[in-house]
Amino acid sequence: MPPGNLISHIEAPLLRTTTMWSSGISWGLPLVLLSALPARVLGGDILSTQGYSLCSSDPTIQVQALDIQYDRSTNQVVFNVAGSSSISQKVKAKILVTAYGRQVYEKSFNPCDSDTYVEQLCPVPAGSFAAQGNQSIPAEYASQIPSIAFNVPDLDGVAKLELFADDDDTKDLACVQSTVSNGKSMNVQAVTYVAAGMAGAALGISALGAVVGGFHVGGASPSPTFGETFGWFQGIATNGMLSVTYPTIYSSFAKNFGFSTGLIPWGRMQQTIDSFRSMTGGDLTTDSYAFLQNSTLVDASTGSNLTKRGLDTMFLYARDFSASVNGTTAISQGSSDSGNSTTTESKPMHYVHGIQAYVEKLSIPQGNTFMTILLFFAIVIAVITVGILLTKVILEALALMGNLPKSMNSFRKRYWWRLAKTITNLVMLAYGVWTLYCVYQFTNGDSWAAKVLAGVTWAIFTLILGFFAFTIWHKAKKYQKMDGDASMLYEHKETWVRYAFLYENFKKGYWWLFIPTIVYAFAKNAMIAGANGHGLIQTIGQIAIECLLLILLVWSRPYTLKSGNVINITIQVVRVISVICVLVFVEELGISQTTKTVTGLVLIVVQSVLTGVLAILIAVNAIITCVRANPHRKRRKEAEKLKNRDLDDLTPLDARNSLLMDPTQLTEYKGAGSQVSEYKKAPLVSPSLTSTTTKSKIAYDPLSKRSESPYGYGGRPELSRDESQQNLVSGAASMGGRDRSNSPARQPRLPDVEFGQFDFRHQH
Template sequence: MRTTIWALLGLGVVLPQALASDTLSTSGFSLCMQDSEIEVQKLDVSYTKSTQEVVFDVAGTNSKEQNVTATLTVTAYGSQVYSKTFNPCGTEVHVAELCPVPSGHFSASGSMAVPDEYASQIPSIAFSIPDLDGQAKLTLTSNGKDVACVESELSNGKSTDVKGVAWATAGIAAGALALSGLSALGSAGSTGAPSSSPSAGDVVGWFGSVATNGMLSVSHPTIYKSFTKNFAWSTGLIPWSSMQNSIDAFRKATGGNTTHESYIYLSGLSTASSSNGTSSKRSLDLVSRAANLIARSSSNSSSSDLTDCGSVSVNSFKCYSEELSIPSANIFMTVLLVFAIVVAVVVVGILLLKVILELWALYGNFPKKLTEFRKDYWGIMARTITNMILILYGIWVMYCVYQLRNGDSWAAKLLAAVTLSVFTALLAFFAWRIIYLARKYKKAEGDTTGLYENKETWRKYSLFYDNYKKDLWWLFVPVIVYALAKGCIIAGAEGHGMVQTIGQLAVECCMLALLLWNRPYATKSSMGIHMTIQIVRVLSIACVLVFVEELGLSQTTKTVTGIVLIVVQSALSGVLAILIAVNAIIVCIRENPHAKKLREAENANKDLDDLTPLDARESLLIDHPPKRDFTEMSKFNFNAPYEPYRDHPVNRSNSTGSNDRLVYADYGVAHGRSQSPESRSSLEGRKPTAPGYGMAY
């Protein structure tokens, strides 16, 4: 393999090179032929760079004594980098234990030197790049016939699937959630203020996009698929042994088959692999299942491989979840229980907040802007849960459709159908309600600004459109449809990587075009963040298209593309984390601009109520209020409290063709502008009215 190709594979690798070891070793094994005469039960192969030696350790059983020839082949990223055929009875590589292979149980170990011409083709990056895509294959031949074949993945001990990264991403989401809470406290009691960006929904939505990229039915490079597992928590895939055992019991009681789809079976398989077929110490049940598995798998597969997850035809959800120690049949119930736990935590948290506020009100100086949080406990809880459903709706659709297609428990299928129906109906109701109110405001006032200015409407429904401009409030409807389409495509076209990828790419491009055409977000920061996220989503799916098996691209190309994806997606995640920190600082040190503007407007209105001709206080320099405000005021005559202007005698005289009329212009103040001396004199004879009913004459 050319050194330039290996150099490309090193792009984006940020792990410290000083921590790299100089050893490549096998990890588990699988049989690559059926009905083999020699049954291999153990294979350990390692290569040390400093000594340029391959050390092997193999064990198994043989039906009869026979002479064999061994061939060891090493491949990396789809290309063969080393191949060696040797006779265990020869002088170059002599293995006494295999000369000949004895009948019954056997074990052998040995080493062989790798010539410089082969060792020089393995660059240093192979010992440091995570999730090395390499395989070692050992074939035993007797009398020109293959009698055994076993292969194993090569590893340098490094992976992009790191628990610390998963915790870091969860911390970023928690920071965004805390920032959203601070922003809500800062704008409490005000209307029309857009939420801070990036919000918790933006962060979780982005992390969910990365995770679902790893679930598509394509031939992912190992390095990228491992990377996506760091974000699996954002889709609800959180492994928990007690929960999985409970789900298994529930499925078994409702028609599910737990023989091969259970946490015990999956754990027993993993234990059998790690111990090379020995028993586990967990429980007798686990031991028996592992032993039965090995017995069933000895003819066509190894104990280290539950399913052929390297095959494109295999269920990608299945492989992805099982690598996270979650049986594929438990996926939906796992997500449902995790969601229920989160909802319970939210309910308890809001209740605790209410208790704190009540104690504060009783024994401290309670701020007025937090009064809404005291009075609207149930409303806050309902809106929070609705917001969670809105954020995770695409994930819910995906898992519900998957359960309906592949589930084996009738109760779990029923729960999936009910969950999908209820959540869809809930969002459809809110969409209908907001559209109804928008039409009502437009009919009464000429526009839909009431969605942003009416306090009660804003409090109930703003979570759907608070980030959008006033004339683009409706964009939340295409966003819901977008989430529905993505979930249906990913789960509905499972097993068909080309359909999944092209369908998802079409949906992402449509959303990007909609954002570019309307530019709907209220602030420039929100516009930039959401546009960047959507562009990266489109580019990510375009890169995933490289992984589609039907295109027949080389493994090297796929790996390079996977590394580029890791770099881009990691960079965007880091930028979001930085923006969250910056916004937190801004929220803490700067007054909410909307609240400031609202306070200034209220002060100006109070001053206008006390204006008199002798004390105008430069009212003509004050900005005019919105046209619709004094248009409403113009319907009244200020000679008497709230008396309709149309009933005034002067107004009725207009129908006779007289030019005498009241002209109401600035702030509802009536001025005599008639050219008739009589009308002017009638105005001059009026007396001042009481403050609060208009300006005195």
Template sequence: MWRTVVALTSLSLLPTALGADILKTSGFSNCNNGSSTIKVNNVDISFDRSTNKIQFDVSGTSTKEQEVTAELVVTAYGVQVYQKEFDPCNDSTKVDQLCPVPEGTFAANGTQEIPSEYTDLIPSIAYSLPDLDGSAQLVLKAKDGQQLACIQSGVTNGKTVEVPAVSYVAAAIAAAALAVSLVGAAATSGHPGSSSSSPGFSEVIWWFQGMAMNGMHSVPYPTIYRSFSKNFGFSTGLVSWAGLQKSIDSFRSHTGGNLTDASYEYLRNSTLVFSDGSTVQTTTGIVRRTVSLFLRDIDTSINGTTPDSDDDNSTESHLVKGIQGYVEQLTIPETNTFMTVLLVFAIVVAIIVVGILLFKVVLEAWSLFGQFPKSLTTFRKEYWRVMAQTITSLIMLLYGVWTLYCIFQLMHGDSWAAKLLAGVTLGLFTAILAFYTWKIWSVVRKLKKLEGDVSALYENKETWKKYKIFYENYKRGYWWLFIPAIIYMFAKGCVLAAGDGHGLVQTIGQLIIEALMLILLLWSRPYNRKSGNWINIIIQIVRVLSVVCILVFVEELGIAQTTKTITGVVLIAVQSGLTVILFLLIFINSIITCCKENPHRKRRKAAEKHLSPDLEGDAFLMEPAPYKGSPPRRARLRSDSAPSYEPVRAQALARFGPRFNDDSQEVLVKGAAGMGRSGYRSVSQDRSEADGSPPPLMREPKLPNLGFEQYRH
């Protein structure tokens, strides 16, 4: 009885199938104008290629009994590929449940075999390609042509680029980058001027954040790219679980929030409908639908005599776009977005604080029972500074996406408390970065005034330890580049959040920002290492190209859907390739960091090497003439009872150094002292020579000891 419907449905799967041997619908939405007398609550259709059978589960309600005609329209990549109109009461297309449509509730589920004449029309590529763009629309009309119901659904074969493994691999790459960065920092031992390898942890996270933000524009993405960009949501703090979302819903409900159509429970049972008509189902009822689609005999009912007609099985269609569409695919309600990121940030900060304090306790316990490495002494004494710098680095890492979510919350949030937290935290983070910028700028002004350059930023140990997180990878002449980097992150977040709903404005704004940053990098090439310059320039080039590709997706330009899909595939290939390259370069640069001397340290050693000969020459000039010995005849003049002469240094000389007002007099006095000293040395001098210690740098004139003490009164 369902032969015609099944056949037409199988055709609808043709353009939208994604990849395996099973094609099935993926959610549905009501596309009527709100005046429908027939409402469909649930539609699940699945086709198995191996058996040529289709399984279906349909339920709905009708306000009255009426005869209808049905029209099926199938589109693929924006092109209508099939259209068929049929009468459910016609003998050739008989459908008992729709002839006529009963008053009240109705439901049907079961299996039917599809004729090969229809299944052969489905190309093999439909079972192997992920995330194909397409939809099937079923319209029920009254005999007079009035539209009674409209249902639209996408289909899938279960193959998609949105898989947990991609997120896990991306997280593993980020973890590896963090580990390599820590190893590199340990290898340099915090020496002033030492830089970390590039790309490091920050570059990797910023790259992942960029790919996630590329999926937040208010444009009709190809399904394949929309699914791909979701894999990197974790890098922006979008990590969701039921308990967290329910807690945020409770918080919002007590602070002015409306949970009617903006809550976790509502979202998990909704079908997301994008502007191009594609649908995504976020409900956890996928398992329930899978069970209901097991092979079984037809079991129909009228007037709701089976559980399938229960309202719990119905789903709501939810129109989304832009940032809302991105976060709600991850089962995070639009109004919960900021609070989710805030709580994840708080958890990470708590882990950092507890970890540092715990390590401090371990070091203290270690010091009681043994001696720990000297390299850990600085951490033991300055763990508070390490903690503050780590949190500041985290703020720097998230500043761009934090700006995005805070502005988005202020524009779309419904809880006054959440809006207050968004404004306060954005102001606090901006103030922290502005404070460090001001401090570094003040230090630079003082250094230029006193020394004429900013070398002390890299050579002074205390200054380096305080501010290195902002400029450690930059050349000395480009220490200031962290300032445009902060502005760049802030501008990206502002444009994306403030332009939400206006895809063309967002994309052009992002393109300008990315292009300006690329020009800055090409002009300055600010990184210490050539590899760092090339890697970051390549990353920025790919960012610019990514935004250009997103410009192809903009609806106002009217570019064909097939072109958009091809562009999406190319974009995925480029971004995935660069991600793999970054993963390999992380380890290559770590080896370079460990084996190749840092350029700052190399310059410092060269300066010390040139300084050493000068110091040796000065020391030679200050060395007294060596003792040549004395005639033997003078030895008898020495009195054994004569006390040795021990000069007492003048306090003024000891404090302020020798005076050089009259060089000629000083030479004469020294010469006289040397002549009178022939054969008679003080005890202190004899001891110093016996010990092998050098003579004091500040020498004083002495009177010669001629042994006349015995003739005194």
């Protein structure tokens, strides 16, 4: 019987079996979820193998190539298999197909029997040989292939072909297995771009809010902030790094957020890191960018099951055919014929798990992981430094021209501190994943130089955060001794400008909560990297850590804004749910692959919904920030109205009628230092009385000018301050003719000099 008839003979029961099996699964939820996927994920009519691997310890038949592809539009299977055999021998073949962890098809046949005759396998020739070609699939079998096989991304399944000696079923001559793909995946580049855009939008809104608000003291940024959004993406990414048997659909989804942990694929960078590692003790044999480009990655659990992508009825059918022909071909590959063919060479499978699986699916060798994030961090620091320097130059130019906005003058004067604070902010954001990759480098890295860099940089990051934490704690204790609480952390401008980025969103009574946040980031990521390869330990540790943080947030509700409490507690609840769901994927618990797949879909939906909600909230914050009135501009307008109002209704005894007071200064607002507005006392002599000229716009401090005489006495010579005060008193009208010489003598005292919004004792 020719190979085409053999395919039909084998596929009839296979299609019935797999169709019955797939119909037995509740596809309602997956179909609902699939309706929300991008169009790129849903289209396509091709099923093809994804590499191969040998599954026997000492085979006499070797496989060098295995490529099978089924095109639904043409109903044809195109195959290319090649191999070699040490001797000529008759064999028996056995085909096994599993889908979602279940064995859905098994078929044994003798290629020399009349009804299952395969010329290339009867007998298997000695030496190297190959087989290639295409076979048409009968319409009655093609119609039984469910469309979902071409639509569901990241299917879980594998097909295996075993060859035994004709006279001994226990003698394993060859074993080859391969996974199948429909080319659809939840790892969609557009998702990465959207997520990165969300993080960038959150950062931009935070910056815009600060500018619109005039960088006022004591203000909290609206949630979700850039740190909260980016931290959520990091949580999704690290959730996909545990050493458990993830359904491929979820592991592909988690890869979309790898950018948040610094894992950005860049071929030239990886080649440079490979060269660096090779010169510092690294082994590039199976751990290099070139190796990854020529292998097919397969997630492997602690057991022998493949958790790559799978297979359904047609998938199995294509697998079957490919497996049977592969057995023949691999055994009988003709070197010369095969060499002249246009078929492609199959890539060997590379089994990975845990952190290695996550990073290598992004085309980053595990040995390059730390160096990748180090270079990426260095690039970001360089961009930030250049950006701030350019801003500084622009502000200086505006200051020289006299066009510098008053709100930006503080940034111009504190350039170096702004740069240091920005870098520290970045260190705070990256500290968790930096700990993860440093610990992973210590335990799995091969380059001594990379290990040294990991240790030094992690120590520097820890010292930086420790310095800021200690400084803030020390100031808080000092303020508590003076005032009874640490409110001055929020009200003292200099302290706020320097250190508020660590606690600005927390209530005054919970300023210290940034310290547990740092400890949480360290513990979570150190647990993932330290227990790599032990999925159960990782998962239990993650559940404990996430639950502790959730309890702390629910108990304290530490955020200044109510929205901050709601959003952050919601994010933490979803994190707890996520790690509990990961428990289903732990190999030791023996949960079925079908349950794992459904759980993976649920995880994708929950995390996607929360991500969508965050995106909506970011958009709402953007609208509010752009349309709301600037509170400082509003106060300035009110002051102008007060200054220009008609004062004819004043009585002689009205306090506002005093020459020593300026009505516009009575309610001068000095910033949101606390929940209660603070006011500045009016100066002894109103500025409106001592100056009628236009104030210079130059931001640099000009030479002070002598005030012009008030109320139009232009011909009167200008006097010094002391002379002016003396004339003000001596030239005043008498009060009822009373003799002032009888006035009691007063003791001289120093004037009450104002130092701004805060008391001098707080100026440290």
